[in-house]
Amino acid sequence: MNIKTEKVTSPGDDYSIRCPRLGHQVLFSYCVHENDKLPCFKILDYWHSHFQVEKYLKENLTAKEWEKAFTKPVKPKILTLLELIEQAKKSKTP
Numbered sequence: 001m002n003i004k005t006e007k008v009t010s011p012g013d014d015y016s017i018r019c020p021r022l023g024h025q026v027l028f029s030y031c032v033h034e035n036d037k038l039p040c041f042k043i044l045d046y047w048h049s050h051f052q053v054e055k056y057l058k059e060n061l062t063a064k065e066w067e068k069a070f071t072k073p074v075k076p077k078i079l080t081l082l083e084l085i086e087q088a089k090k091s092k093t094p
Contacts, residue, residue, distance in 0.1 A: 020042075
């Protein structure tokens with residue numbers, strides 16, 4: 001028995017969803033490359049109800065890219081905020 005599986009296609013740039021992290025509408029194409037050319041770590045959570053996002057990403061990412069995008073620990077928000085504050089202080093000219 002030969003079962004043909006169809007590749008999953010992503011939503012086009014005429015379809016956007018509200019991103020809870022950013023607080024506004026975003027395209028899937030943005031989410032796929034948001035994280036230093038890798039998918040946003042929340043892409044699976046935010047897009048799963050719109051199409052088969054996990055299957056799409058597994059078809060289109062290498063195992064190394066998948067691991068880098070989804071298995072590294074996420075920094076706590078407070079740490080990220082403190083780092084941004086320090087960067088702003090350093091870039092401030094007297």
